[in-house]
Amino acid sequence: MNGLWISTLALLRGRSDEEAMSRVKAYDDHEEFAWLLKKWQEPIRRLCTRLTGDAGQGEDLKQETFLRLFRNRRQYERSAKFSTFLWRIALNLCRDEFRRQERQRQFLSPPLDAREAEGSEGAEAVWEAPGPDSNAVSAEEGALVRKALLELPEIYREVIVLRHYQDLKLGEIAEVLGIPEGTVNSRMADALTRLGRALKPKLRPSLARAAQPGKSPKSLLCYESSKT
Amino acid sequence: MNHPKPEEWVPYLYGESRPEVARELAAHLESCLQCREQLAGWRASVKRLDNWKLPRTGRADVMGVSVLRWAVATLVLLLAGFAVGRLTGPAVDTESLRSSIEPELRRQLTEELTSVVRAQVKEAAESTLHTAAREAEAIAAAYVRGLQAQRAEDRRAVETALARLETERLTDLATLKQELDTLAVNTDAGLRQTTAGLVELAHYRTVARGSEPE
Numbered sequence: 001m002n003g004l005w006i007s008t009l010a011l012l013r014g015r016s017d018e019e020a021m022s023r024v025k026a027y028d029d030h031e032e033f034a035w036l037l038k039k040w041q042e043p044i045r046r047l048c049t050r051l052t053g054d055a056g057q058g059e060d061l062k063q064e065t066f067l068r069l070f071r072n073r074r075q076y077e078r079s080a081k082f083s084t085f086l087w088r089i090a091l092n093l094c095r096d097e098f099r100r101q102e103r104q105r106q107f108l109s110p111p112l113d114a115r116e117a118e119g120s121e122g123a124e125a126v127w128e129a130p131g132p133d134s135n136a137v138s139a140e141e142g143a144l145v146r147k148a149l150l151e152l153p154e155i156y157r158e159v160i161v162l163r164h165y166q167d168l169k170l171g172e173i174a175e176v177l178g179i180p181e182g183t184v185n186s187r188m189a190d191a192l193t194r195l196g197r198a199l200k201p202k203l204r205p206s207l208a209r210a211a212q213p214g215k216s217p218k219s220l221l222c223y224e225s226s227k228t
Numbered sequence: 229m230n231h232p233k234p235e236e237w238v239p240y241l242y243g244e245s246r247p248e249v250a251r252e253l254a255a256h257l258e259s260c261l262q263c264r265e266q267l268a269g270w271r272a273s274v275k276r277l278d279n280w281k282l283p284r285t286g287r288a289d290v291m292g293v294s295v296l297r298w299a300v301a302t303l304v305l306l307l308a309g310f311a312v313g314r315l316t317g318p319a320v321d322t323e324s325l326r327s328s329i330e331p332e333l334r335r336q337l338t339e340e341l342t343s344v345v346r347a348q349v350k351e352a353a354e355s356t357l358h359t360a361a362r363e364a365e366a367i368a369a370a371y372v373r374g375l376q377a378q379r380a381e382d383r384r385a386v387e388t389a390l391a392r393l394e395t396e397r398l399t400d401l402a403t404l405k406q407e408l409d410t411l412a413v414n415t416d417a418g419l420r421q422t423t424a425g426l427v428e429l430a431h432y433r434t435v436a437r438g439s440e441p442e
């Protein structure tokens with residue numbers, strides 16, 4: 001609904017994102033910048049949240065993205081698509097953030113289990129709060145998907161997030177990432193294969209042996225990410 | 229059998245392949261169990277992605293957190309600048325203050341902020357500035373902690389900063405406000421946000437003071 005409102009507004013204003021950004025570039029136009037911010041902050045927040053798996057970080061990176069957009073306004077070329085320019089800024093920031101975290105992990109490297117337990121609290125903010133008609137199972141499932149995505153190498157996570165959650169066409173993803181469309185496609189195929197493997201529930205042999213009929217099957221399942 | 233490559237299936241999976249290609253691939257699927265299974269596996273993965281939901285919107289206040297951060301950053305730097313200004317000359321050099329503050333406002337780097345405060349403080353005479361330096365550093369430290377932790381921490385950092393300000397002897401708020409107005413007029417969107425944040429802070433401060441027994 002918000003999106004509709006904004007596109008209606010854009011029609012009334014008769015100005016595209018590209019025109020708005022050009023005005024920001026040429027005149028430091030605050031109003032145009034505020035308009036772009038209003039329109040794009042939510043998609044950018046969601047992208048950053050998906051890529052980092054953390055709502056707080058998604059918010060921070062969103063803010064950083066717009067700061068950088070303004071700082072880099074002179075680099076914007078009128079002929080380029082505004083959204084591509086913006087997605088790229090956000091993606092680069094997410095990559096930097098992810099690399100920083102990786103380095104930190106390598107230095108500190110707490111045992112994996114401890115990290116997961118720790119992460120679960122932060123992750124909670126990312127899930128939609130279970131409403132009256134949704135249930136805990138879907139939240140659990142959401143957490144599994146989030147975890148599986150975070151464990152994918154960056155290049156796979158990016159194509160999945162851009163296609164599936166940001167609804168970019170494969171061609172647009174190629175443009176944003178600056179790679180051939182064929183590469184996007186093969187990355188996507190790999191990504192989906194890896195994701196499928198990571199999400200495949202596996203029966204832990206020891207538990208399977210101890211399995212008794214009538215017991216909750218949930219406790220017997222352990223979702224293991226495949227080591228590839 | 230000659231199976232299409234995985235990357236050929238991807239546009240088909242997302243309904244983005246050209247019609248003639250789509251027809252060929254569909255025909256292949258009819259006769260190839262192996263590819264059918266592969267595609268079904270991918271579809272299942274795609275479907276499961278839907279289960280990770282995000283709340284519809286982010287925080288209610290658009291740039292709330294950064295406003296707070298910038299506001300605190302500005303306060304910290306202003307305090308340091310104020311102390312320096314007071315000792316080195318009758319008037320605070322707004323332009324140089326602004327130029328030293330502005331780059332920092334554009335970043336979120338916590339350590340850098342602390343070091344800037346330190347550097348500014350170092351410039352001035354050691355003995356007289358010692359107290360002010362410690363105060364500024366304490367606020368910077370609170371700010372740093374706020375950045376590292378989440379929102380609640382942010383607020384606490386602001387509260388710490390405010391509490392310190394209350395007891396600070398640099399209470400010349402009118403001048404401070406004037407400085408901030410000048411800052412705001414002189415700079416761009418980022419600093420506009422800061423002004424908003426400072427107005428918010430000033431309000432917060434008034435409220436906090438009002439609720440305190442005199």
Ligand SMILES: [Zn+2]
Nearest residue numbers: 231260262263
């Ligand atoms: Zn086949």
